[in-house]
Amino acid sequence: DQQVKQNSPSLSVQEGRISILNCDYTNSMFDYFLWYKKYPAEGPTFLISISSIKDKNEDGRFTVFLNKSAKHLSLHIVPSQPGDSAVYFCAASGRTGTASKLTFGTGTRLQVTL
Amino acid sequence: KAGVTQTPRYLIKTRGQQVTLSCSPISGHRSVSWYQQTPGQGLQFLFEYFSETQRNKGNFPGRFSGRQFSNSRSEMNVSTLELGDSALYLCASSLQGADTGSPLHFGNGTRLTVT
Numbered sequence: 001d002q003q004v005k006q007n008s009p010s011l012s013v014q015e016g017r018i019s020i021l022n023c024d025y026t027n028s029m030f031d032y033f034l035w036y037k038k039y040p041a042e043g044p045t046f047l048i049s050i051s052s053i054k055d056k057n058e059d060g061r062f063t064v065f066l067n068k069s070a071k072h073l074s075l076h077i078v079p080s081q082p083g084d085s086a087v088y089f090c091a092a093s094g095r096t097g098t099a100s101k102l103t104f105g106t107g108t109r110l111q112v113t114l
Numbered sequence: 115k116a117g118v119t120q121t122p123r124y125l126i127k128t129r130g131q132q133v134t135l136s137c138s139p140i141s142g143h144r145s146v147s148w149y150q151q152t153p154g155q156g157l158q159f160l161f162e163y164f165s166e167t168q169r170n171k172g173n174f175p176g177r178f179s180g181r182q183f184s185n186s187r188s189e190m191n192v193s194t195l196e197l198g199d200s201a202l203y204l205c206a207s208s209l210q211g212a213d214t215g216s217p218l219h220f221g222n223g224t225r226l227t228v229t
Contacts, residue, residue, distance in 0.1 A: 093212040
């Protein structure tokens with residue numbers, strides 16, 4: 001049962017444009033949503049997070065939007081840079097029960113082209 | 115602060131053997147989680163330890179076990195290795211655990227190959 005889904009395995013964006021990565025979840029017990037970036041041969045690196053009481057969180061070029069009614073979140077990167085090319089994972093967790101561990105999506109590979 | 119350290123980086127084992135992987139968390143972090151990453155499957159949760167107690171467990175067979183020591187260092191053991199256990203094993207630490215929204219900080223993983 002895939003509780004966190006990233007339906008786009010890959011995305012290609014031109015340098016300077018906006019990258020939008022999407023994520024859907026099914027468990028209504030999730031309270032926290034996080035995005036991680038992963039380069040080959042390295043562990044995932046935490047990027048940005050949002051709690052369920054907010055609908056937007058911004059950190060520099062990265063903004064995460066949360067739509068609780070649609071159980072959907074997205075990560076916007078503006079402007080995209082070649083160094084942003086990596087695999088992006090969304091993850092979710094909650095305070096109780098089956099949600100109390102950090103559950104990851106399968107990732108979206110972002111390629112930023114010149 | 116030093117990051118999460120995992121040893122060894124690479125391991126090659128034969129089917130039927132057992133293996134122990136080690137993880138040193140960031141200083142002050144009490145929660146350690148383990149994940150298995152395989153192509154196409156993303157990161158699959160194995161277990162989480164907090165102050166030496168297993169707090170959460172994923173859907174893996176009993177061949178996968180772990181423990182945490184009083185200094186928060188953690189080990190993961192896999193017995194009777196199978197070919198399908200070949201994967202990148204990632205350890206992550208956090209201040210208070212995933213159920214608080216506290217971000218996990220990952221090591222670079224141990225690449226296990228079972229032949």
